[in-house]
Amino acid sequence: MTRPRTRIQQRNSETILEAALEVFSQQGFRGATLDQIAEVAGLSKPNLLYYFASKEAIHGALLSGLLATWLNPLRAMDPDGDPVAELLGYVRRKLELSRDFPRESRLFANEMLQGAPRIRAALEGELRDLVQEKSAVLQRWMDEGRLAPVHPVHLIFSVWALTQHYADFDVQVRAVLGKAAADPFPEAGQFLEVLFRRLLEP
Amino acid sequence: MTRPRTRIQQRNSETILEAALEVFSQQGFRGATLDQIAEVAGLSKPNLLYYFASKEAIHGALLSGLLATWLNPLRAMDPDGDPVAELLGYVRRKLELSRDFPRESRLFANEMLQGAPRIRAALEGELRDLVQEKSAVLQRWMDEGRLAPVHPVHLIFSVWALTQHYADFDVQVRAVLGKAAADPFPEAGQFLEVLFRRLLEP
DNA sequence: GGATGGTTTGACCAATCGGTCAGTTTCAGA
DNA sequence: TCTGAAACTGACCGATTGGTCAAACCATCC
Numbered sequence: 001m002t003r004p005r006t007r008i009q010q011r012n013s014e015t016i017l018e019a020a021l022e023v024f025s026q027q028g029f030r031g032a033t034l035d036q037i038a039e040v041a042g043l044s045k046p047n048l049l050y051y052f053a054s055k056e057a058i059h060g061a062l063l064s065g066l067l068a069t070w071l072n073p074l075r076a077m078d079p080d081g082d083p084v085a086e087l088l089g090y091v092r093r094k095l096e097l098s099r100d101f102p103r104e105s106r107l108f109a110n111e112m113l114q115g116a117p118r119i120r121a122a123l124e125g126e127l128r129d130l131v132q133e134k135s136a137v138l139q140r141w142m143d144e145g146r147l148a149p150v151h152p153v154h155l156i157f158s159v160w161a162l163t164q165h166y167a168d169f170d171v172q173v174r175a176v177l178g179k180a181a182a183d184p185f186p187e188a189g190q191f192l193e194v195l196f197r198r199l200l201e202p
Numbered sequence: 203m204t205r206p207r208t209r210i211q212q213r214n215s216e217t218i219l220e221a222a223l224e225v226f227s228q229q230g231f232r233g234a235t236l237d238q239i240a241e242v243a244g245l246s247k248p249n250l251l252y253y254f255a256s257k258e259a260i261h262g263a264l265l266s267g268l269l270a271t272w273l274n275p276l277r278a279m280d281p282d283g284d285p286v287a288e289l290l291g292y293v294r295r296k297l298e299l300s301r302d303f304p305r306e307s308r309l310f311a312n313e314m315l316q317g318a319p320r321i322r323a324a325l326e327g328e329l330r331d332l333v334q335e336k337s338a339v340l341q342r343w344m345d346e347g348r349l350a351p352v353h354p355v356h357l358i359f360s361v362w363a364l365t366q367h368y369a370d371f372d373v374q375v376r377a378v379l380g381k382a383a384a385d386p387f388p389e390a391g392q393f394l395e396v397l398f399r400r401l402l403e404p
Numbered sequence: 405g406g407a408t409g410g411t412t413t414g415a416c417c418a419a420t421c422g423g424t425c426a427g428t429t430t431c432a433g434a
Numbered sequence: 435t436c437t438g439a440a441a442c443t444g445a446c447c448g449a450t451t452g453g454t455c456a457a458a459c460c461a462t463c464c
Binding site: 162 | 227228229230231232233308315316317318325329330333352353355356357360363366370371373375377378379380389390392393396397401
């Protein structure tokens with residue numbers, strides 16, 4: 001919450017968070033060490049702790065704001081737009097997040113695997129409320145016959161699962177597709193569009 | 203690989219692996235400690251190391267065999283069966299794995315998030331080969347007009363993503379659905395059947 | 405009862421963990 | 435150029451880590 005004031009504070013805080021994201025997203029909270037983060041950041045360990053009070057504080061700084069970024073694409077789904085186009089747009093934006101911010105996705109996944117000890121409250125509050133709100137919109141679209149009927153909450157789950165898979169299980173995806181296919185995301189985008197069109201077009 | 207001989211060895215080996223699964227699946231390899239595992243197992247730490255040479259050995263014993271269990275449902279997909287029924291059967295069996303063995307799923311997910319350092323070879327070998335084989339079957343079914351055309355490998359990815367999501371992100375699923383819905387799996391099963399029917403029925 | 409081999413443990417080890425602190429270096433503004 | 439605050443560091447701390455080891459325990463068969 002503390003706003004960096006000087007240029008040095010600004011730069012070093014960002015450097016530390018960037019390095020911490022790299023390490024936390026791969027090792028999880030307990031598996032990551034301050035020495036690793038310091039080395040990646042190119043700073044000394046005491047210097048890290050000059051900018052952040054503790055390991056927990058660095059992790060917390062990364063997590064806070066992450067959920068918001070994560071939910072923005074869903075929030076942007078317009079109740080007054082065209083149902084299929086709106087949902088396909090949501091899927092596309094979510095997939096772009098997986099492509100452009102895979103480490104953030106893995107940080108989130110790590111937190112989930114550990115039982116979400118640090119963001120459970122946000123899950124049961126902010127996240128739940130938004131899903132309920134958007135589920136109601138989806139349900140209305142289905143009632144109006146503009147979207148094929150399906151369980152709206154599980155529909156949202158399916159968007160999350162299908163898009164995050166390409167970030168969290170990136171190694172597996174690339175291992176299966178082989179080294180020939182450099183970038184799996186264009187294909188994934190096409191596949192997901194087909195999937196959700198067939199699922200949802202009335 | 204060492205086969206337990208006496209009854210005590212049998213029992214304690216199983217107890218240790220059971221406890222290790224509990225801890226590794228939640229904390230990841232680096233985050234887990236032998237003390238935690240020993241406490242969960244109800245054994246002393248030196249006694250753990252009497253049965254397994256090292257922490258790495260315990261983790262390795264869990265991972266080996268896991269991939270096989272994980273791929274069995276896909277392996278069981280019959281090239282001579284009815285296409286839609288075969289794939290829906292695969293989805294159902296995979297979802298049952300998520301329901302009955304969520305810790306194994308999370309152990310696997312943890313390994314993926316870390317870049318699969320210990321099973322990368324198996325991913326690029328055994329896993330890749332099986333997916334290629336089954337993709338060819340799916341492609342043939344599509345060519346024969348018995349399955350709607352779609353990228354076969356990404357189709358398999360989608361089965362993995364959608365089913366494993368209910369194990370790996372269990373906390374999130376339950377947080378969103380609220381405490382009212384005790385068991386999300388029946389609904390999930392129905393949703394996935396609808397999804398794959400609409401996607402694949404010609 | 406004694407011998408034997410599998411089983412268990414308390415005490416211990418070096419290495420690493422998150423974190424502290426006294427003190428030094430660097431920088432911005434007057 | 436001086437000065438005070440900001441930035442940085444080496445050395446260090448107690449706790450925890452994975453792992454070792456000699457000694458003790460225990461069940462079984464003679």
